[in-house]
Amino acid sequence: QVQLVESGGGLVQAGGSLRLSCAASGRTFSSYAMGWFRQAPGKEREFVAAISWRGGNTYYADSVKGRFTVSRDNAKNTVYLQMNSLKPEDTAVYYCAARTSYSGTYYSNEYHYWGQGTQVTVSS
Secondary structure, eight states: OOOEEEEOOEEEETTOOEEEEEEEOSSOGGGOEEEEEEEOTTSOOEEEEEEOTTSSOEEEOTTTTTTEEEEEETTTTEEEEEEOSOOGGGOEEEEEEEESSSSOOSOGGGOOEEOOOEEEEEEO
8 A cells, every 4th residue: 555645736837847746655665666647627637657666667648758757766755757848738737646566557547546636737
């Protein structure tokens, strides 16, 4: 069992940056691959990025590739999402998720634990 708490969301102008954090409880954080998803109003939840349990492999949605970076610090039980060059279309609630597997995946139904989400709003 793992509990996830996101933080770092907020309001930022287009072109700006934010870093999201997701803190996990429990002593087995390094056994989980982690993912970031987002959901905008009226839209389905979509994949953003994922990272394998030791951080050796990362995966990104095409819409964020080159702008977002996912990383993790297993000693701190935390995964991060550095978001640069933000666009208004990045506005959404961002969720982190954990999966009891080595590798991340694009599919939300393959994650076992979810955080409560943090709002990111990008103004034009």
